[in-house]
Amino acid sequence: MEDREPEQSRQSRCPGMSYSDLLDLDSREVPAFLRKESQRDMGTAPLSTERYTSPDFMALENEKMWPNVWQFAAREEDFLNPGDHVVYENAGRSYVLVRQDDGDIRAFHNVCLHRGRKLRTKSGFAKELKCPFHGFSWRNDGTLKHIPCQWDFEHLDHDAMALPQLRVERWQGFVMVSENTDIASFSEWAGDALAHFERWRLDECYTVAWIGRVIPANWKATAEAFMEAWHTVATHPQIMGFTGDANTRYDLYGDHVNRAITPSAVLSPHIADKHDQQYILDTLQAFATQGDDDGGPRRKPGARFSDADSQSQTQDDGDPVMARKVTAEANRQMFGEQSGNDFSTVSDSEMTDNFTYNIFPNFAPWGGFIPNIVYRWRPHRDPDHCLMEVRILMRGKPGEPKPKAPPMHLIGEDKPFASASHLIGAGLATVFDQDMANLPYVQEGMKASANRKLELGQYQESRIRHFHETLDKYLQS
Numbered sequence: 001m002e003d004r005e006p007e008q009s010r011q012s013r014c015p016g017m018s019y020s021d022l023l024d025l026d027s028r029e030v031p032a033f034l035r036k037e038s039q040r041d042m043g044t045a046p047l048s049t050e051r052y053t054s055p056d057f058m059a060l061e062n063e064k065m066w067p068n069v070w071q072f073a074a075r076e077e078d079f080l081n082p083g084d085h086v087v088y089e090n091a092g093r094s095y096v097l098v099r100q101d102d103g104d105i106r107a108f109h110n111v112c113l114h115r116g117r118k119l120r121t122k123s124g125f126a127k128e129l130k131c132p133f134h135g136f137s138w139r140n141d142g143t144l145k146h147i148p149c150q151w152d153f154e155h156l157d158h159d160a161m162a163l164p165q166l167r168v169e170r171w172q173g174f175v176m177v178s179e180n181t182d183i184a185s186f187s188e189w190a191g192d193a194l195a196h197f198e199r200w201r202l203d204e205c206y207t208v209a210w211i212g213r214v215i216p217a218n219w220k221a222t223a224e225a226f227m228e229a230w231h232t233v234a235t236h237p238q239i240m241g242f243t244g245d246a247n248t249r250y251d252l253y254g255d256h257v258n259r260a261i262t263p264s265a266v267l268s269p270h271i272a273d274k275h276d277q278q279y280i281l282d283t284l285q286a287f288a289t290q291g292d293d294d295g296g297p298r299r300k301p302g303a304r305f306s307d308a309d310s311q312s313q314t315q316d317d318g319d320p321v322m323a324r325k326v327t328a329e330a331n332r333q334m335f336g337e338q339s340g341n342d343f344s345t346v347s348d349s350e351m352t353d354n355f356t357y358n359i360f361p362n363f364a365p366w367g368g369f370i371p372n373i374v375y376r377w378r379p380h381r382d383p384d385h386c387l388m389e390v391r392i393l394m395r396g397k398p399g400e401p402k403p404k405a406p407p408m409h410l411i412g413e414d415k416p417f418a419s420a421s422h423l424i425g426a427g428l429a430t431v432f433d434q435d436m437a438n439l440p441y442v443q444e445g446m447k448a449s450a451n452r453k454l455e456l457g458q459y460q461e462s463r464i465r466h467f468h469e470t471l472d473k474y475l476q477s
């Protein structure tokens with residue numbers, strides 16, 4: 001892994017102000033891990049469309065990759081009390097995570113050891129894990145409790161009939177599981193970049209909104225639509241007034257983590273010479289308040305920007321980052337008040353920008369101090385579909401218990417994300433619907449492709465190459 005200084009990598013970047021330039025103009029001290037670039041040459045080879053369309057490739061992922069990685073299975077606030085459990089299913093497997101009497105979490109294969117019925121089909125509460133078919137039951141710690149007609153099962157050893165367990169680790173409020181009992185600890189497996197989150201403390205946050213939708217596209221194609229920001233110019237033109245799409249920084253860490261940092265409250269380089277700082281504040285304001293007249297609460301949980309009046313009152317035409325400073329300050333005040341935190345020393349960047357980390361293979365927690373998005377993508381039914389989930393995390397007041405997470409709001413396959421605007425805000429829902437307007441046709445196009453190749457940008461799509469390089473390591477092992 002090569003860590004290059006910003007100056008060395010400038011030539012292969014979008015002209016204009018870089019992310020490092022923006023950090024130099026920050027009104028506060030910026031953490032070193034935001035400044036440091038971590039890029040390496042990922043080559044220029046095309047990707048095969050079959051990786052996204054072939055049932056055989058999907059079968060290989062299910063066999064070689066999914067059982068051997070750490071997966072984000074739940075948030076702590078999904079199951080707070082003893083006996084609460086979460087059913088997490090992926091890639092043909094079913095797991096049940098159970099909160100223990102002492103607050104610990106155990107995860108089991110969610111399959112009856114008699115004749116194989118799934119033990120639980122939904123998340124919820126139960127005093128024991130009892131199979132509805134013939135009534136075999138297990139205690140919540142996984143030990144066998146009861147076999148009906150025991151006289152007919154004298155050949156079974158009760159200790160050996162404990163439910164098989166998964167590895168469980170807790171990180172920043174996320175509950176990670178792995179089938180592979182030999183896998184390195186989550187922090188060792190994911191590497192040093194995980195430490196960035198120690199500053200942002202997502203364990204002090206809790207889920208305020210959780211939506212899911214089945215997307216008619218492969219899980220990787222869908223995830224990759226969120227791995228680069230430069231499709232903004234063609235797909236999301238309404239956010240160019242306050243999004244540094246082509247100024248996004250991409251960093252690669254080891255095998256399992258990468259990140260994009262997309263600056264907000266700056267003009268897209270595509271329109272940088274056409275507008276002033278006030279235009280940024282105006283377009284950001286319009287985005288932040290979009291849909292406020294829909295009869296629901298004025299501030300939606302997904303809102304990442306304050307709509308404080310101060311945004312339209314401050315003018316300093318000489319300052320090239322006036323809009324960032326005003327936005328950051330408004331966010332410091334609003335989110336500081338909301339969460340009882342003092343953000344006065346926190347950088348403009350961390351109060352404004354989009355830190356989208358991806359943890360291999362399908363988990364994307366955002367960093368920073370404003371409400372954070374968390375994505376998860378899972379294969380669904382066949383290579384042509386996936387389940388995409390979006391959570392919004394808000395910071396809780398220090399010392400106060402976290403409220404239980406709302407259940408996932410599953411949007412019908414025939415419905416737009418806009419139908420969940422009341423949960424995530426109209427601005428964000430519009431962005432997702434714009435992405436969804438591409439994805440079905442990406443999948444159809446890849447299947448119709450004459451050369452069966454995808455050609456990637458060398459820098460802006462480096463995270464996609466990084467992901468596939470790691471995927472290949474699993475598939476070839």
Ligand code: FES
Nearest residue numbers: 112114115131134
């Ligand atoms: S399959 Fe579970 S008790 Fe028979």
Ligand SMILES: [Fe+2]
Nearest residue numbers: 225231235435
């Ligand atoms: Fe997008």
